[in-house]
Amino acid sequence: MQVTFARELREGLFLKRVNRFMGRVEIDGGEVLAHVPSSGRMQELLYPGAKVFLLPQDGARRKTFFDLVLTVKNGVLVSVDSRLPNLLVYRSLQRGILAPFGSGWRVKREVNYGASRMDFRLQRGADTCFMEVKSVTLVLGGRAYFPDAPTIRGTRHLMELVAARQDGYRAAALFIVQRGDAHIFSPNSKTDGDFALALARAAEAGVEVYAYDCRVTLEGVTLHGGIPVEIPSVGCISGN
DSSP states (O other): OEEEOSSOOEEEEEEEEEETTEEEEEETTEEEEEEOOOOSOOTTTSOTTOEEEEEEOOOTTOSOSEEEEEEEETTEEEEOOTTHHHHHHHHHHHHTOSTTTOSOOEEEEEEEETTEEEEEEEEETTEEEEEEEEEEOEEETTEEEEOSSOOHHHHHHHHHHHHHHHTTOEEEEEEEESSSOOSEEEEOTTTOHHHHHHHHHHHHTTOEEEEEEEEEOSSEEEEEEEEOBOOOOHHHHHTO
């Protein structure tokens, strides 16, 4: 499943992060402001002098005329648009091509459950599955990590997935690695021990945990396939 860019991308050099959702980029000898469609820190990707690619945008209400959608790390194209994973998963679910979920699901987006809004609710006959999708951009030595900054919201989502399992529903957490150089996924316990502990507890409670990598080109981003997930035990994490 692929999401293609609607327009030809413009190459530039990243200068600095103005705030969480805006960056300054040098392009064609001048400077422009570009929307950064992710709240992640991405300090290892968005640093002064990093090569980036901008997607031209229109819209009277926009503050910028570009979205910063790709960057390059060690020769690897990385998608930094945190909106893409949900779209890739949604289209894959609609077509019934996302293993191990298969086909026949009625898919609803942005569904309230408990105190959170879950990304998806899948229904097929008497079966219901709640699903949360996370965007991953941090890869070190071939291992993908999430999160790259503490996320109270992400931890809460995992707790809601556990509650869904306890209520008798199927529940799944999907980590979409928006690059092609990851061979395995793990929670980033050094950055957010609470999230790592919550993921370990969720897995022990029966929440399914999957990770998928992507193929990224200047034409678009393709959901490629599953990669192994390695989650330390609750005892290992809580003992650190």
